[in-house]
Amino acid sequence: MTWTTFFQQLMNGVSVGSLYALLAIGYTLVYGILGLINFAHSDVFMLGTYFAFFMIGIFLLPWWISVLIGVGLCALVGVTIERVAYRPLRNAPRISALITAVGVSFFIENLGLVTVGARPKGFPRPELMKNVYFIAGARIQGVTFWVPLISIAVLLVLFYLVYRTKLGMAMRAVSKDMETTRLMGVNVDRVILYAFALGSALAGIGGVLWACKYPQINPLMGIFPGWKAFTAAVVGGIGNVVGAMIGGFIIGLAEIMIVAFFPNLTGYRDAFVFALLIIFLLVKPSGIMGETLKEKV
């Protein structure tokens, strides 16, 4: 393998990884506050692409406005899911909430299959994402270039929100101790709603960017990216935003490199990622950046 080829593979890995990273942040955000793995996250990701797709295709809106509306609608869907499915189970055992999350995920997927059909649709991409740049002999697509930048921008906004605003303070408080925060006069349910809106908006952005790279959308498109992003969140240390990003890049690079160096193992590409998940859960369940878990009382 020549140096240029290796560099190209590296860029391929970064490109996939940054998408996983963006999606992983959403998982981690909700988990950090609620201790709930929101399995419907990957389906909100799918919905984001369809919202944008229909805004462009039916209402003939410009690309950027369609995406913004799509992301807004995703936030709305996230809020609805939390209000309808998760809030009634706030004090139920964790396993109930987890199973509900899986149920919501299946519900959205099948609703998609029934309403828009299983046949894939082509997603329109703006020129900006299609352009190809040359860096040190490697060909880099516009979307590869922009996704990491967008992810970092999102991260900065998130940090500002969590550490510099009152809402962020409330979120951190809720994540430490929900009951005490409630006693302090904070509207806990509203804080959680905001967290879901934020996480779902991120899923929407991730979905649109994913569709820019792989311009094929279908109602089940969220499943595998979702599982991998979840793995990234665990590898990075679930609950930790920086960890989620690092995890995303690790998964993306690992996936590309296994195909690049061991073409015979291509069939095990997904298996490899999930083996990584199992290994981390066994050896270091708190992940790379995670603190050692103290069991909440």
Next chain:
Amino acid sequence: MKPIVKWLVVTVLVLEVGVVGAQEVIRIGANLEMTGAVAAYGQMIWEGVNLVREIVGDEVDGKKIELVLVDNKSDKVESANAATRLIDKEKVVAMLGPAISGSMLAVGPVCEEKQIPVISATATNPLVTQGKKFVFRACFLDPYQAAAAAQFAREDLKANTAAILSDIAQDYCVALGNFFKEEFTKRGGSIIVEQNCKTGDQDFSAQLTTIINANPDILYVPNYYTEIALITRQARDLGFEGIILSADGADAPELFSVGGDAVEGLYHTAIWDATKGLNEVGQKYIDLYKEKYGKDPNMFGALGADAYLILVNAIRQAGSLDPSRIRDFIEDTADLDVVTGKVTIENGDAIKPVVVRKVEGGKFQFVKTVVVE
């Protein structure tokens, strides 16, 4: 109500008498999927068979051909039952078999035992005809298609080196990839890199980077339309400038909606080209179909029509209604003009020209037909 019932009874009796009293009829069974999971296939075949009867007529040497349709409900057991019923009760001399391989595999033994020839329009599994004397099909098999692709790549596109990116989760793709490799190598070309993917994969950048690094003349992608569209797209984005060749899996509108301008110049092998008839009956079929249904004809209907034409030709040649004799003349079918081109039957399987098409201006354009030599 009563008079109406009476009239109905009388009408039915008259019809019955009419049928019995007329000249000798030839009864052909149609064991098709009219309901159930793959009802669309059976219905399209039935449509095609009836359409071609309007073109070539429904008589052989003055004897009327009567089609007896039995719905097999897209089910294996029902298919076998339908075959038994058609043979024992309806006394058919030959049968149009189910569209899908699973059902055809259930019908095969029944027809073997009762020695009634059966022909399927579209069952592609190699096992369907293997070791059977009375079972036929009107479509070609995956190995034949891949060999045609390899011959086209070597002789027409003058490719010396090729790469294959095949889907290891699909028997169809694996078979095509292997047979392409075999034929391409046999013809003096070399496969310089082989890469795999899995159904549902969206990212092929790692495989494609390796392929582009090896710089083959041609990239063979015997996958289904979504993968072909994504692979082509990413290959072009990553700077691949060679020719991309795929198989009949490419034939879906999604290829264009997902692939966009990246699929321009893509070649693929196909069972037939619905825009251009290769012979008179083919062109007539296409024209009549468009006139009647207002859309492009489909492959299932065309192959159904082929199966019917093969049967009718064999009955005419045989000059008798002895099923064993008809069977021999089906096997002897050679260069018969049917809707999808000229067909020859060998060991129960159809050998016919493979159509090659190229994407130009967001549409498939006919390039040529290939007969494997």
